[in-house]
Amino acid sequence: MIKWDSLLLVAGVAIGASVFITAAFSLGMRWLTNARHILETTEKSPSLEVRDSTNPLEVVFRVGAYVMFTICAASVLYGIYLIVPYFHMG
Template sequence: MKIDWVALGSVFGVSLVATVVLVGLFTLGIIGLSKQPSAAGQTGGGSVALFRGGAYLCFALCAAAVTYGIYLIVT
């Protein structure tokens, strides 16, 4: 049995990068949803909406990446 070390390294590298990107996107989504206006009297409605929209975008990108991965596995 011969192991193709270059292919194994390539799969490891792509998996590592994909994992870091997905975890980073999910973390940004969680941070975006946790942003609340400060209690010092600032409404900050526009910035909260911007953070919430960015969070939803991050979650959508995570869902798209997972869906694409499942598509690659099935086909």
């Protein structure tokens, strides 16, 4: 006999996890692209003195993108941990 509630639970979690990982990766790519566009549009100073021209918004986008990529990598590694039975041997 098929346990339909368990099947629906597994299907829901699989779809939800797929949407979450895809959304996190897409958001990370978007933020990384925004950071690169901010970097390209920043005007350079023609003077001889060296100054820091890093825009704080670029740093926020870049850090956010790296956090999203880290979440994606951690999710994939956790999925591999759940699938491979060798990691569960006691």
